[in-house]
Amino acid sequence: MSTADAVAAVLWVGATFYAVFGGADFGAGFWSLIAGGGERGRRARELIDWVIGPVWEANHVWLIFVLVVLWTGFPEAFGSIFSTMFIPLSLAALGIVLRGSGFAFHKTARRFAGRQLAERLFGLSSLLTPFFMGTVIGAIASGRVPVGNAAGDPVTSWLNGLSLLVGALFVVTSAYVSAVFLVSDARRAEAADLERYFTLRALAAAVVAGAFAVAGLVVLHSDARYVYDRLTAEGLPLVILSGLCGLGVLLLLLRRGTRGIRPLAVGAVVAVIWGWGVAQFPYLLPERLTIADGAGASATMTGVLIVFGVAVLLVLPAIALLFTLAQRSMIEETERPQPHGTIGS
Amino acid sequence: MLDTAIPFATDLGAARSQMAFTLGFHIILASLGVAFPAMMLIANYRGLRRNDADAMLLSRRWSKVVAVTFAVGAVTGTVLSFEFGLLWPEFTGRFGDVFGLLFAIEGIFFFLEAIFVAIYIFGWKRLSPWAHFWTGVPIAITGLGGAFSVVAVNSWMNQPQGYTLSNGEVTDVDPLKVIFNPAVPYEVPHMILAAYLVTGFLVASVYAVGMLRGRRDRYHRLGLLIPLTVAAIATPIQFAVGDTAARAIADDQPIKFAGMECVQETSTHVTEYIFGRCTSDGVKGGIGIPGFDSFLVGWSTDTEVTGLDSVPPEDRPPANTLLHWAFDMMVGICTLLIGLGLWLGFVWWRKRDIPQTKWFLRATALSGVAAIVALECGWIVTEVGRQPWVVYNVMRTKDAVTGASGVWVTFSIVLVLYTVLGAATVVTLRVMARRWRRVEVEDDTDVPYGPSPGAPPAALSEGPG
Numbered sequence: 001m002s003t004a005d006a007v008a009a010v011l012w013v014g015a016t017f018y019a020v021f022g023g024a025d026f027g028a029g030f031w032s033l034i035a036g037g038g039e040r041g042r043r044a045r046e047l048i049d050w051v052i053g054p055v056w057e058a059n060h061v062w063l064i065f066v067l068v069v070l071w072t073g074f075p076e077a078f079g080s081i082f083s084t085m086f087i088p089l090s091l092a093a094l095g096i097v098l099r100g101s102g103f104a105f106h107k108t109a110r111r112f113a114g115r116q117l118a119e120r121l122f123g124l125s126s127l128l129t130p131f132f133m134g135t136v137i138g139a140i141a142s143g144r145v146p147v148g149n150a151a152g153d154p155v156t157s158w159l160n161g162l163s164l165l166v167g168a169l170f171v172v173t174s175a176y177v178s179a180v181f182l183v184s185d186a187r188r189a190e191a192a193d194l195e196r197y198f199t200l201r202a203l204a205a206a207v208v209a210g211a212f213a214v215a216g217l218v219v220l221h222s223d224a225r226y227v228y229d230r231l232t233a234e235g236l237p238l239v240i241l242s243g244l245c246g247l248g249v250l251l252l253l254l255r256r257g258t259r260g261i262r263p264l265a266v267g268a269v270v271a272v273i274w275g276w277g278v279a280q281f282p283y284l285l286p287e288r289l290t291i292a293d294g295a296g297a298s299a300t301m302t303g304v305l306i307v308f309g310v311a312v313l314l315v316l317p318a319i320a321l322l323f324t325l326a327q328r329s330m331i332e333e334t335e336r337p338q339p340h341g342t343i344g345s
Numbered sequence: 346m347l348d349t350a351i352p353f354a355t356d357l358g359a360a361r362s363q364m365a366f367t368l369g370f371h372i373i374l375a376s377l378g379v380a381f382p383a384m385m386l387i388a389n390y391r392g393l394r395r396n397d398a399d400a401m402l403l404s405r406r407w408s409k410v411v412a413v414t415f416a417v418g419a420v421t422g423t424v425l426s427f428e429f430g431l432l433w434p435e436f437t438g439r440f441g442d443v444f445g446l447l448f449a450i451e452g453i454f455f456f457l458e459a460i461f462v463a464i465y466i467f468g469w470k471r472l473s474p475w476a477h478f479w480t481g482v483p484i485a486i487t488g489l490g491g492a493f494s495v496v497a498v499n500s501w502m503n504q505p506q507g508y509t510l511s512n513g514e515v516t517d518v519d520p521l522k523v524i525f526n527p528a529v530p531y532e533v534p535h536m537i538l539a540a541y542l543v544t545g546f547l548v549a550s551v552y553a554v555g556m557l558r559g560r561r562d563r564y565h566r567l568g569l570l571i572p573l574t575v576a577a578i579a580t581p582i583q584f585a586v587g588d589t590a591a592r593a594i595a596d597d598q599p600i601k602f603a604g605m606e607c608v609q610e611t612s613t614h615v616t617e618y619i620f621g622r623c624t625s626d627g628v629k630g631g632i633g634i635p636g637f638d639s640f641l642v643g644w645s646t647d648t649e650v651t652g653l654d655s656v657p658p659e660d661r662p663p664a665n666t667l668l669h670w671a672f673d674m675m676v677g678i679c680t681l682l683i684g685l686g687l688w689l690g691f692v693w694w695r696k697r698d699i700p701q702t703k704w705f706l707r708a709t710a711l712s713g714v715a716a717i718v719a720l721e722c723g724w725i726v727t728e729v730g731r732q733p734w735v736v737y738n739v740m741r742t743k744d745a746v747t748g749a750s751g752v753w754v755t756f757s758i759v760l761v762l763y764t765v766l767g768a769a770t771v772v773t774l775r776v777m778a779r780r781w782r783r784v785e786v787e788d789d790t791d792v793p794y795g796p797s798p799g800a801p802p803a804a805l806s807e808g809p810g
Contacts, residue, residue: 067427078430079441082747094762311456
């Protein structure tokens with residue numbers, strides 16, 4: 001494996017984390033949006049708020065990670081993708097702004113009319129961002145992003161059957177991962193009603209996501225032959241693994257078991273992402289730019305690997321700490337520190 | 346004046362406007378992100394050490410403000426990383442592997458910062474007080490690291506080195522030379538100090554307004570004193586660092602310096618103009634001090650200062666008057682703020698208390714906005730002054746811009762969106778403040794990370810299906 005391949009692998013690791021954790025967040029926004037008003041909706045949203053509160057910010061840093069590794073390790077690919085994909089990426093960024101602001105303000109706004117607006121924004125933008133990112137991935141996989149500054153078609157490159165399907169797949173997959181996570185979280189919160197609520201939704205999302213994935217394969221066959229051929233050869237074990245994980249989740253959900261569904265659901269997503277990676281190899285932009293040709297200067301590539309190593313040593317323990325504290329409910333409700341008196345102002 | 350600097354009609358103009366606007370917005374939040382946690386920790390430390398309930402309350406409330414500004418800053422920062430590709434694909438496409446490593450390093454700092462911000466904000470209740478304090482310390486440290494990394498990229502754009510170009514392709518990169526480029530020693534401390542200065546005066550100004558409205562309790566005095574002390578210490582240092590930076594720029598980027606000071610012709614005994622209008626026949630209006638510009642550059646009026654005429658017109662920065670005014674405003678405001686710090690220091694020395702006069706409070710109330718104006722002016726000086734280059738003397742901004750059309754559409758959307766975002770941030774903070782004043786019992790449900798009043802109740806009589 002060359003240094004450039006290793007950096008590509010690092011990129012894929014970042015994308016995987018973003019897809020799983022960022023995806024779960026987007027999915028939570030989706031469920032928050034369709035939960036509806038009334039008591040049921042309120043309770044579902046309460047669980048969602050409680051769960052994503054502490055981890056929201058950290059989850060989205062993965063996106064920055066992916067962008068930075070892409071432009072540092074493969075600057076030419078970055079420039080080509082961002083200029084041809086100007087429209088969908090601008091819309092994805094718009095979604096990120098709306099989502100972040102909706103999230104930042106909906107708590108404070110709870111006592112004035114803005115709260116509902118903030119929640120809507122949060123929910124709608126949770127659809128916007130993964131959808132348009134999906135169209136970008138569809139465009140890349142089908143070879144519609146040529147090398148160069150805005151060299152591809154600004155519209156048809158992402159406004160086509162495959163891209164739209166991948167966009168929809170991203171939304172559905174996010175909803176699926178999120179619902180599975182929320183089932184476990186509902187159990188942690190000892191809210192049996194919400195556990196049933198999200199079990200049902202996880203089942204529905206799993207079926208829909210599976211259907212979209214199969215449809216995706218069909219469209220890939222006609223529209224992205226390079227990726228399809230390799231996905232059904234070198235990538236086949238991963239595709240099968242993903243399918244098995246998905247089936248496992250379905251079975252567990254039907255039997256109302258929660259042990260093991262999180263890893264299985266994550267496994268289903270991770271296997272697809274790495275299957276796609278295997279299918280694209282050795283290309284960054286299929287049949288247009290290889291990893292080797294697109295790689296940046298060699299000292300930089302080594303530098304990226306070193307920085308990644310440092311990140312693993314520093315960031316992973318910190319994330320582990322955050323998630324552990326969150327799971328043990330050590331960081332949640334705030335209250336004034338115990339040992340000291342209190343004075344109003 | 347602005348429209349010659351930023352021609353809206355072209356995609357280049359729209360791209361520059363969008364970048365300038367989003368960066369100018371983010372730089373305020375980034376400054377708060379760098380320096381506010383430090384002040385929150387000072388209050389927290391004081392609260393724990395001296396059992397000071399007022400300080401403790403301040404730190405708790407400041408941590409909530411940090412939560413809001415950090416969340417908004419994370420959003421505007423993400424937008425910037427998109428813009429590297431959306432607006433400047435040729436710049437990032439060619440030099441991404443040169444400066445990118447710095448952003449990768451920044452990524453680690455930001456990641457750690459986000460994690461510890463979350464732990465600190467949510468840790469008030471269950472973590473032990475000192476353990477909780479220590480989970481806040483990494484926030485302040487990573488803020489400094491992140492600022493170093495990002496500003497080092499900007500320094501590199503001003504003083505590019507550490508790579509070789511052959512046929513337009515970057516071939517050899519020496520990461521250490523990139524990271525420690527010659528502009529780092531003055532740009533990085535200048536920006537970090539600016540962050541502390543802006544945050545200090547801004548936070549102090551909030552409490553000054555409160556005191557002017559009659560809320561003169563110990564809580565408000567402490568809320569004014571802590572940030573204002575930090576800012577008062579940072580300001581004179583900033584003046585010295587800025588002065589060093591200006592002299593270094595006269596050496597490293599003489600045309601930028603000539604633009605800042607409206608020096609048309611290379612000569613000695615150059616007059617220093619305070620304000621005035623820059624024209625090709627020299628400065629009209631303004632206050633001139635003969636020979637002083639030469640003196641500032643080299644401690645002697647015989648020092649030769651390079652003029653704009655030493656390069657062809659297409660290599661000169663645009664909007665000279667804007668540049669010159671921005672520079673003078675920055676220096677002027679910094680000088681006034683030093684005066685405010687001295688005022689505080691003097692009265693503290695005599696009376697062991699902050700000055701209670703209306704005029705001191707009024708000045709402090711204005712200092713926050715003034716510091717932000719100075720910050721933006723400094724940003725204009727370094728960015729407009731570098732034009733027409735995106736990478737100084739290597740790549741022109743017009744060669745870096747995207748080939749995609751429709752940037753003016755995204756710029757228009759960004760203008761509206763950020764206006765709303767800025768307004769919402771201010772409104773949110775004001776709502777929080779009002780609630781704090783009204784409610785005696787702390788209400789903890791208004792942080793963006795949103796701890797709900799706990800997990801939803803265990804069961805409902807009629808659960809959904």
